[in-house]
Amino acid sequence: MTIVNLNRARKDRAKAQSKAQAAENRVAFGRTKSEKAKTKLETAKAERTLDGAKRED
Numbered sequence: 001m002t003i004v005n006l007n008r009a010r011k012d013r014a015k016a017q018s019k020a021q022a023a024e025n026r027v028a029f030g031r032t033k034s035e036k037a038k039t040k041l042e043t044a045k046a047e048r049t050l051d052g053a054k055r056e057d
Helices: 004-031 033-053
Strands: none
Touching: none
């Protein structure tokens, strides 16, 4: 049986949770402005293509 410092364990758990949240944020918000613009242009082009292919009744 080992002796565990509860304050250290709590801080370690909080630090691990903080690192996990930071990793999620890097994925969600870590794109450059040019990458965001490129994605926006690609989405707009795909929407125009789909709208152009619609059939009128």
